[in-house]
Amino acid sequence: MQLHYQSQAVAKPYFIAAIALFVGQILFGLILGLQYVIGDFLFPAIPFNVARMVHTNLLIVWLLFGFMGAAYYLVPEETETELHSPLLAHVLFWIFLIAGALTVVGYLAVPYATLAEMTGNDILQTMGREFLEQPLPTKLGIVVVALAFLYNIGMTILKGRKTAISMILLMGLVGLAVLFLFAFYNPSNLVKDKYFWWWVVHLWVEGVWELILGAILGFVLLKITGVDREVIEKWLYVIITLTLVSGIIGTGHHYYWIGTPGYWQWWGSIFSALEPIPFFAMTVFCFNMVNRRRRQHPNKAATLWALGTGVMAFLGAGVWGFLHTLAPINYYTHGSQITAAHGHMAFYGAYAMVVMTIISYAMPILRGREANPERAQVLEMWSFWLMTVSMVFITLFLTAAGILQVWLQRVIPNPQAFMQVQDQLALFYWMRWLSGIVFFIGLVVYIYSFFTKDKLQTVEVGTVQPAAT
Amino acid sequence: MSAFFTKSMARNVFYGGTLFSVLLFLALTFHTNQRISRRIPTETPSPEVARGKHLWETRNCVGCHTILGEGAYFAPELGNVYKRRGPAFIKVWIQAQPTKVPGRRQMPQFHFTDQQLDDLVAFLKWTSEIDTENWPPNIEG
Ligand code: HEM
Numbered sequence: 056m057q058l059h060y061q062s063q064a065v066a067k068p069y070f071i072a073a074i075a076l077f078v079g080q081i082l083f084g085l086i087l088g089l090q091y092v093i094g095d096f097l098f099p100a101i102p103f104n105v106a107r108m109v110h111t112n113l114l115i116v117w118l119l120f121g122f123m124g125a126a127y128y129l130v131p132e133e134t135e136t137e138l139h140s141p142l143l144a145h146v147l148f149w150i151f152l153i154a155g156a157l158t159v160v161g162y163l164a165v166p167y168a169t170l171a172e173m174t175g176n177d178i179l180q181t182m183g184r185e186f187l188e189q190p191l192p193t194k195l196g197i198v199v200v201a202l203a204f205l206y207n208i209g210m211t212i213l214k215g216r217k218t219a220i221s222m223i224l225l226m227g228l229v230g231l232a233v234l235f236l237f238a239f240y241n242p243s244n245l246v247k248d249k250y251f252w253w254w255v256v257h258l259w260v261e262g263v264w265e266l267i268l269g270a271i272l273g274f275v276l277l278k279i280t281g282v283d284r285e286v287i288e289k290w291l292y293v294i295i296t297l298t299l300v301s302g303i304i305g306t307g308h309h310y311y312w313i314g315t316p317g318y319w320q321w322w323g324s325i326f327s328a329l330e331p332i333p334f335f336a337m338t339v340f341c342f343n344m345v346n347r348r349r350r351q352h353p354n355k356a357a358t359l360w361a362l363g364t365g366v367m368a369f370l371g372a373g374v375w376g377f378l379h380t381l382a383p384i385n386y387y388t389h390g391s392q393i394t395a396a397h398g399h400m401a402f403y404g405a406y407a408m409v410v411m412t413i414i415s416y417a418m419p420i421l422r423g424r425e426a427n428p429e430r431a432q433v434l435e436m437w438s439f440w441l442m443t444v445s446m447v448f449i450t451l452f453l454t455a456a457g458i459l460q461v462w463l464q465r466v467i468p469n470p471q472a473f474m475q476v477q478d479q480l481a482l483f484y485w486m487r488w489l490s491g492i493v494f495f496i497g498l499v500v501y502i503y504s505f506f507t508k509d510k511l512q513t514v515e516v517g518t519v520q521p522a523a524t
Numbered sequence: 525m526s527a528f529f530t531k532s533m534a535r536n537v538f539y540g541g542t543l544f545s546v547l548l549f550l551a552l553t554f555h556t557n558q559r560i561s562r563r564i565p566t567e568t569p570s571p572e573v574a575r576g577k578h579l580w581e582t583r584n585c586v587g588c589h590t591i592l593g594e595g596a597y598f599a600p601e602l603g604n605v606y607k608r609r610g611p612a613f614i615k616v617w618i619q620a621q622p623t624k625v626p627g628r629r630q631m632p633q634f635h636f637t638d639q640q641l642d643d644l645v646a647f648l649k650w651t652s653e654i655d656t657e658n659w660p661p662n663i664e665g
């Protein structure tokens with residue numbers, strides 16, 4: 056099978072880099088998980104905070120690689136024109152990869168304070184805030200790469216067909232870049248610092264990233280189900296309307312206890328309680344489109360990833376988000392293992408999975424076939440279940456730990472100290488770590504599936520088979 | 525979705541709904557930022573507090589601790605540590621790290637000067653006096 060547009064090929068290195076960085080993320084997750092129970096593990100070589108920065112920053116960077124790869128793949132096909140500049144896409148790839156690698160090396164090789172000094176943090180103090188730990192040059196690098204990337208994608212869309220899918224993707228990507236600019240605003244007033252920090256973090260994952268999520272899912276569903284574009288794009292508009300109408304004011308669920316006025320307990324609770332609705336709509340959307348499919352696409356693994364994203368995003372973001380989003384509940388759960396449980400399932404279920412969905416769909420085509428050989432697909436589906444089920448267990452164990460933590464430390468009449476409580480949760484942390492090992496095995500199987508050759512049967516290339524109805 | 529709800533209607537609802545939400549959020553943001561000054565101990569943080577916050581950031585304390593419930597969940601909440609432990613304890617604690625108790629979670633040694641310790645404590649004191657709507661539920665954070 057040929058690519059429709061040659062320039063789509065630039066997506067390939069982006070997807071490969073995404074998977075490689077994903078492996079790094081999980082290895083550091085396993086280090087963190089062990090440090091939770093063996094407190095001095097790897098200390099002082101890799102203190103917990105350093106491993107955590109690597110874990111979360113690699114997560115964000117591999118997802119960004121995935122989003123960019125997705126854009127390079129789907130925009131030419133949607134706009135029916137070659138990418139404005141494949142060369143620029145290649146150059147940006149290396150800039151982003153090298154900047155990311157240098158940043159991680161910096162975290163690991165020198166004390167953070169020294170890194171801050173070396174990289175000019177005193178010129179503009181932006182470092183040392185969760186998820187935004189990157190040195191100033193890295194942050195500037197991200198802005199430059201994002202601008203050049205948007206220029207490339209924007210020019211392509213400008214000269215081509217403007218579909219709702221590509222416009223929604225573009226809006227999401229522009230929003231991502233614009234909101235990142237708040238990473239440069241760090242007043243010495245902690246309350247204002249926190250207020251606008253959430254404009255990056257919350258308005259990303261519960262705002263503009265959901266547009267990207269919807270667009271990628273919509274594209275893959277369009278391709279594998281053959282359902283009418285009008286139907287898919289109408290669904291998409293409804294989903295992203297619900298997203299932004301609930302999610303923008305929903306930012307208020309982070310403004311309950313950080314020094315902002317008490318009225319946010321109302322605004323935040325009411326609007327964020329609506330946030331599960333778009334996620335639920337996404338689940339229904341995925342199943343609906345697959346049920347109404349007009350063709351039987353040979354890539355079963357991609358279909359599984361798409362449906363899985365629909366379900367797991369709703370569970371992680373919708374259900375686990377709702378669990379602690381109402382102010383009277385959040386008063387007790389704020390900043391506990393409940394938060395960590397939700398953070399994991401939401402990031403995995405929505406964003407990690409949608410990137411694996413587009414990789415699953417596009418990578419075979421980028422490698423010259425419509426779908427992978429049967430054996431490779433079976434392995435890929437095994438990896439889907441291993442990773443997804445172990446993530447469910449990670450979430451359940453952290454939730455159990457969180458409930459106990461909140462009870463012992465915050466609810467009972469004679470509350471216990473933080474560290475004393477942590478000691479009593481060790482069993483759950485061990486179980487989380489074991490689930491993490493299974494997750495890692497799933498990831499290894501996932502990578503292995505890319506190298507699995509067919510035994511004998513080959514998949515008919517480029518043919519459309521009728522749906523089995 | 526039925527036939528009289530078309531794609532272009534859906535798109536218009538999207539633009540309208542988003543615009544409305546953004547404007548409402550901006551209005552609330554404007555009002556909140558007027559109010560914050562009444563809810564913090566000093567209108568503008570003193571130079572000590574600002575330096576303390578800078579130390580907090582450049583040592584990546586938030587990579588292990590929470591502050592007002594945000595950060596990592598590996599080590600205790602520090603938004604109210606000033607009230608829980610007091611200034612003298614905080615300084616002695618920081619200087620005594622790491623505990624090197626086998627198997628126990630470890631905090632690095634940061635080699636702070638006396639001046640830096642004072643700045644950090646000033647920042648933590650300032651933070652502990654923010655009106656947080658009575659969060660955390662109790663002194664254990
Ligand atoms: C895919 C979408 C989502 C992702 C990736 C996500 C991820 C996260 C992460 C990583 C945190 C922790 C932030 C920190 O470090 O302080 C967090 C906090 C939170 N999330 Fe989500 N989230 C998503 C959707 C939602 C939704 C839809 C809701 C509500 C229904 C929600 C409710 C919350 C709440 C209330 C907190 C604060 C917890 C606390 O007080 O400690 N999230 N989320």
Ligand code: HEM
Pocket residue numbers: 081084085087088091107110111114394395398399402403407487488490491492494495595596597598
């Ligand atoms: C082997 C599996 C994993 C293990 C053992 C693990 C472990 C951890 C640990 C211990 C933390 C720090 C919690 C704290 O601050 O105290 C953490 C943070 C985090 N991890 Fe993982 N992780 C794993 C996989 C993942 C995956 C697959 C994702 C997403 C796709 C992810 C996303 C995150 C996020 C978003 C945070 C920050 C959470 C927050 O601020 O609430 N992790 N992880």
Ligand SMILES: [Fe+2]
Pocket residue numbers: 257261305306308309
């Ligand atoms: Fe949020």
